[in-house]
Amino acid sequence: MLAQPCAHSLASGMGGIRAAGDLVARMQMTRGMRLKEAKAYVAGKLGIGEDDLSDPIVMNEVRGERGLGRVVTGEASYPNEPNAIEAKFRIAELLDVPIACVSRFVERSGLGRGAAAGH
Amino acid sequence: MGDGSCVELTRAELRADLEAGTEAAAARAKVPPLTAEELDHLLDIWASPARFSAVDLGDEVVLSVDGTNAGTFLSQHQDLQVYERDFGFDIVELGHVDYSYKAVKTILPYQAQLMRDAQLILTTPLQYGAMPNLGLYSQPDGPVPNWSELLPLARIDEARAAQEEAIEHAVKDMVQVADAMWEAGADGMDFDTSGAAGDGDFLATLRAVETIRDRYPDMGIELGMAGEFVLGMHGKLEYDGVRLAGLWPREQMKLAAKAGATIFGPAVNVNTRKSGAWNIARALTLVKPCCDEAAIPIHMNVGMGVGGVPMAYYGPVDAVSRASRACVDILRLDGL
Numbered sequence: 001m002l003a004q005p006c007a008h009s010l011a012s013g014m015g016g017i018r019a020a021g022d023l024v025a026r027m028q029m030t031r032g033m034r035l036k037e038a039k040a041y042v043a044g045k046l047g048i049g050e051d052d053l054s055d056p057i058v059m060n061e062v063r064g065e066r067g068l069g070r071v072v073t074g075e076a077s078y079p080n081e082p083n084a085i086e087a088k089f090r091i092a093e094l095l096d097v098p099i100a101c102v103s104r105f106v107e108r109s110g111l112g113r114g115a116a117a118g119h
Numbered sequence: 120m121g122d123g124s125c126v127e128l129t130r131a132e133l134r135a136d137l138e139a140g141t142e143a144a145a146a147r148a149k150v151p152p153l154t155a156e157e158l159d160h161l162l163d164i165w166a167s168p169a170r171f172s173a174v175d176l177g178d179e180v181v182l183s184v185d186g187t188n189a190g191t192f193l194s195q196h197q198d199l200q201v202y203e204r205d206f207g208f209d210i211v212e213l214g215h216v217d218y219s220y221k222a223v224k225t226i227l228p229y230q231a232q233l234m235r236d237a238q239l240i241l242t243t244p245l246q247y248g249a250m251p252n253l254g255l256y257s258q259p260d261g262p263v264p265n266w267s268e269l270l271p272l273a274r275i276d277e278a279r280a281a282q283e284e285a286i287e288h289a290v291k292d293m294v295q296v297a298d299a300m301w302e303a304g305a306d307g308m309d310f311d312t313s314g315a316a317g318d319g320d321f322l323a324t325l326r327a328v329e330t331i332r333d334r335y336p337d338m339g340i341e342l343g344m345a346g347e348f349v350l351g352m353h354g355k356l357e358y359d360g361v362r363l364a365g366l367w368p369r370e371q372m373k374l375a376a377k378a379g380a381t382i383f384g385p386a387v388n389v390n391t392r393k394s395g396a397w398n399i400a401r402a403l404t405l406v407k408p409c410c411d412e413a414a415i416p417i418h419m420n421v422g423m424g425v426g427g428v429p430m431a432y433y434g435p436v437d438a439v440s441r442a443s444r445a446c447v448d449i450l451r452l453d454g455l
Binding site for chain 2: 002003004005006007008009010011012013014015016017018019021022024025026028029030031032033034035038050051053054068069071072083084085087088091097098099100101103104105
């Protein structure tokens, strides 16, 4: 574990949900955007600089303000903020891309029916 | 070294290994060698006495992973959380220990349930991954005659027919797994070590990707290769009019993009008897044309024994981090 996942993550990774790596990754996965284009797209949506996307201090604040999900640590917890599936509703809206599990959640929870009925 | 062992080399010896590595790749694949400036940069990385090397701030790339097994006594869900929260991966992956689509099909509802439940507790994108592994469809493991036994007997036509039949089974299995994973909420599919059993293996993957893309336009599809060169176990198979046997990374990438993949993962195997410098120069030379012409993101394979990373269970972090940085600095790729 130390050799490959950790070494690569520290040497060259964007940091995942500690920063904005998951958001940039979603644009690569769903839209086939190359890195430069994906970083510009996400930075534009967030209204920040591209260099901020890998900065955990900046992104922790941005994620908290926008409800995009943050890493819970031994020292920091966010019980009143969106997390995991809740945060992915906001990520889909922010990035304007469909997220399969969010769509399934809406269908299976009946939220779609509620919205259609005006609840 | 390519086997992970530590050796002491002078700066001149390192330079010689870098030049030999790039020249070996250029001659073999008929691609340009690395430039003098690129070799200078690699030399600076490899000659540094530092224990760790990393890209410049702002140059970070997206990390995906094939399988997410932390080797702990935790559940698969907890392993995924470790990769998300502790390792900071940008894309994580659910996979079974028997990492082949044929094997996974028999336990598909249970894998789909794991995917569905994992999606409720993860924020980072989660894909499902396994290997096409065409060999599993041959006897005695599978239903079709074994082409590896037929070929030495010069029963060429029968060997080809067996592979063609195996391709049909493999495509069906890969699409079936993708159907279930899409319904379970997967963000994407990963076809890992494509082409491991040769051109038939690669063709099966391309055809599965094409069908999945047609059904699910928004699904992520990562197609990763097994090696730098597609072996011609069949020899006559084509996709979109292109003969698959003998393709190098640039041409592999073009077909992956044509089929509908959103991420392509070139792989270059490590020579364990050569130095890390020789291996990274060879790997970068083979993959550079692929990155230069890519229309989709490139996530180079840099796990154990590929992409200049030593073939060792406990790879030294100095070697892994140097390979990681070198790929980003020289190739300007999109991920690893």
